[in-house]
Amino acid sequence: MKTLNEDFDGWWEILAKYRKRDIEARNLYGDQLVLERFADYRGKDWPGKETGVHYYVRLENNVYVGMREARDPVSNRRARFAEFPIYDLDKKEVDTAVE
Numbered sequence: 001m002k003t004l005n006e007d008f009d010g011w012w013e014i015l016a017k018y019r020k021r022d023i024e025a026r027n028l029y030g031d032q033l034v035l036e037r038f039a040d041y042r043g044k045d046w047p048g049k050e051t052g053v054h055y056y057v058r059l060e061n062n063v064y065v066g067m068r069e070a071r072d073p074v075s076n077r078r079a080r081f082a083e084f085p086i087y088d089l090d091k092k093e094v095d096t097a098v099e
Contacts, residue, residue: 004065005030007037007057011067011082018081025065025084032059048087062089 005012005026012018012026036058038045046053046066056066064087070079 001033001035003030004032004034004057004059007034008065008067008084011084021081023084025086028086029059029061029063029065032061032063034058035060046085046087047089048085050083050085053085058089063087064089 008026012023034057038056038058039054040046040056041054046056047064048066050066050068052071053066053068056064058064066085066087068083068085070081070083071077072079
């Protein structure tokens with residue numbers, strides 16, 4: 001099994017623009033083990049309120065962390081940085097980690 005840091009390494013370590021960014025999901029849950037991975041290209045199965053979360057994982061503490069390519073609200077172009085939303089299944093709460 002991989003940790004969240006290992007699973008999201010493609011974004012957080014390989015892509016230079018994320019290495020020094022303060023990402024809430026990485027700070028809070030980076031050492032948690034990933035129990036399940038989900039890829040939903042429709043972006044509809046994410047348990048949180050955000051739309052367009054195409055990849056997400058369930059961690060050992062029952063928290064979901066996703067990756068979503070944000071859109072600029074005015075031009076609808078893809079934003080420079082992705083968002084990594086957090087959904088705590090036990091608390092039924094959503095924390096939006098906008099990066």
